[in-house]
Amino acid sequence: MRHFGIFSLILLTTILSACQVFNRQSTTDNTTQKSIRLQGHLTQDEHERWIFHPCNQETGSILQPSHELSKEIEDLAPEAPHGLFADLSGHYNEKNHFTPTQRYRLQTEGFNCNDPDFTRLLVRASGNEPFWSLLxxxxxxIFHLPNQSALALPYMEEKLPDGRYHLSTEANDLLLRLWLTPQSCTDNMSGTVHHLTARLQWNENIHYGCASFGGLRQ
Known part of the structure; x- marks a missing residue:
């Protein structure tokens, strides 16, 4: 995966200030549970159980994944002998086991606990062949193409039915539209699994990729 240091560009730093939001309340069967979004590493113990170690926490918890998440972990595990990175939302039970209710991102490489941009973003989307990135x-x-300076653009957002989003801008004589759909998406180069598919229209060109919510959106 190709990375770039967008926040070293003075032009762009002024649009990247926000607070970090991670917690939300959900009510099920008259019982209030706190659903927490956490990022961290997954490793296996001697009993072949997956242990989730949240970023900046010394202790880990046994992961109780769904069948679908278990298969995604098993598929990626051979590529990551030292563990996987996961961006999850879920809750702890009385035994301190962690049950994910949403998988935002699961990966063997790329943005991890040291990602400086995560808490400032609503969405990160990207695709390959050709590479493109939209934050x-x-x-x-912030729109980025290879061998070109990143562009900072105003935009309009529309929330569509079924959890979909549409972002658009026509600034700088550039027609840019991004559609986000809540559907599992796997990056065809890194293998990273995302919770959103992305369709980008850039002028007359159509590109496809994957996306996930940043720290400012649940």
Missing amino acids: QTPKGL
Whole structure:
């Protein structure tokens, strides 16, 4: 996967200030549970159980994944002998086991606990062949293509039915539209599994990729 240091660009730093939001409340069967979004590493213990170690926490918890998440972990595990990185939302039970209710991202490489951009973003989307990247912040979009300077653009957001989003801008004589759909998506180069598929229209060109929510959106 190709990375770039967008926040070293002075032009763009002014649009990337926001607070970190991770917790939300959900009510099921008249019992209130706290659903927490956590990022961290998954490793196996001697009993072949997956242990989830949240970022900046010394202790881990036994993961109780769904059948679908278990298969995704098993498929990626051979590529990551030292463990996987996971971005999950879920809750702890009385035994301190962690049950995920949403998988945002599961990966063997790429953005991890040291990602400086995560808490400032609403969405990160990207695709390959050709590579493109689009970051959504509360104050603007950051669009990046290979061998070109990143562009900071104003935008409009529309929330569509079924959890879909549409972002658009026509600034700088550039027609840019991004559709996000809540559907599992696997990056065809890194193998990273995302919870959103992305369709990008850039002028007359159509590109496809994957996306996931940043720390400012649940």
